[in-house]
Amino acid sequence: MLVHAILAIEDQRFFEHPGVDVLGIARALVRNAGEDRVGQGGSTITQQLVKTPIFLPSETFARKYAEAMLALALEQRLSKQDILALYCNEIYLGQRGAVGVRGVRQRRAFILEKS
Numbered sequence: 518m519l520v521h522a523i524l525a526i527e528d529q530r531f532f533e534h535p536g537v538d539v540l541g542i543a544r545a546l547v548r549n550a551g552e553d554r555v556g557q558g559g560s561t562i563t564q565q566l567v568k569t570p571i572f573l574p575s576e577t578f579a580r581k582y583a584e585a586m587l588a589l590a591l592e593q594r595l596s597k598q599d600i601l602a603l604y605c606n607e608i609y610l611g612q613r614g615a616v617g618v619r620g621v622r623q624r625r626a627f628i629l630e631k632s
Contacts, residue, residue: 519621523605528562531601536563536592537585563588566604 524531530538538561545559560568560581567587568580591600606620 519605520601523562523601523608527565531562532597534561536561536588560584561588562604563591563600566600566607567591 528538528541530541534541538559541561542559564584564587568584595603608620610618610620612618
């Protein structure tokens with residue numbers, strides 16, 4: 518259930534794209550057109566995974582391009598199940614008191630069985 522919820526919210530086409538979802542980017546551009554702030558992102562789970570430990574929070578075209586290239590490279594080296602397991606173990610889930618909560622820390626087998 519957890520895997521399906523994450524995919525539904527973050528990247529519905531995760532198992533269909535090579536790490537960068539051109540349709541997702543186009544959808545985000547159309548939905549955000551004319552807005553003062555970005556309301557919808559076009560990053561895939563793989564792009565979110567590579568940006569977490571590497572990049573500063575500033576949003577620039579150069580950074581987004583680097584994320585896309587890293588996502589494509591990562592998808593060549595790891596299976597979709599491994600990428601999803603890494604994502605589930607690193608995702609920021611919010612605060613619990615003064616502590617930031619990251620990851621669900623489920624075993625890889627759980628992710629493979631449920632995806």
